[in-house]
Amino acid sequence: MVVVGEGLKNAAGEAIAADKSRLDAFGHAVLSGAAEHLGELVKKKLDVKTRTLKLGYAQRAAAHFASATDAAEAAACGEAAVRAAVNGASGFMVKIVRLQNHPYRWTTELQDLKDIANVEHPIPRDWISEDGFLPNEKFIEYARPLIEGEVKVPIEGGLPKFVALEKVRVEKKLPARS
Numbered sequence: 001m002v003v004v005g006e007g008l009k010n011a012a013g014e015a016i017a018a019d020k021s022r023l024d025a026f027g028h029a030v031l032s033g034a035a036e037h038l039g040e041l042v043k044k045k046l047d048v049k050t051r052t053l054k055l056g057y058a059q060r061a062a063a064h065f066a067s068a069t070d071a072a073e074a075a076a077c078g079e080a081a082v083r084a085a086v087n088g089a090s091g092f093m094v095k096i097v098r099l100q101n102h103p104y105r106w107t108t109e110l111q112d113l114k115d116i117a118n119v120e121h122p123i124p125r126d127w128i129s130e131d132g133f134l135p136n137e138k139f140i141e142y143a144r145p146l147i148e149g150e151v152k153v154p155i156e157g158g159l160p161k162f163v164a165l166e167k168v169r170v171e172k173k174l175p176a177r178s
Helices: 034-046 055-060 068-086 137-146
Strands: 019-023 092-100 105-112
Touching: 068 092, 068 105, 068 137
Parallel strands: none
Antiparallel strands: 092 105
């Protein structure tokens, strides 16, 4: 089993299987197909059957396996975004700011979109093993609090029971977007 990120690059620093005919909003080639490309290479080289799977869909559909930290941070980001919008803020993104590791503490802040859009924040190289294949203890220390805790999903009739929100009209405050 091999897990591949769509930003996988070859030795020359070029994204593997990037679709240069399709560009994102910032003019970058669309990253898609690295896993399929590597699957084909393995299939041809080793003459074995391969299968690829895009984990993103399975992960987004499995909210019942989210960590308690992830659920709390997601709710806090949503609340902070709504508060910012109600207060008339625009052009910002909610970010999570880690205050400390032991015990894990965090807060949310607003960050100007110009500081975030089109900016990559790669995992620090010193969080990866010397051979470049596995995360080391620095990464594990960072990630551990993010995956801890279990969300208890309320179930009704064998299905998750979601909150039903009451529709309340709110007066428009921001000017029309140009």
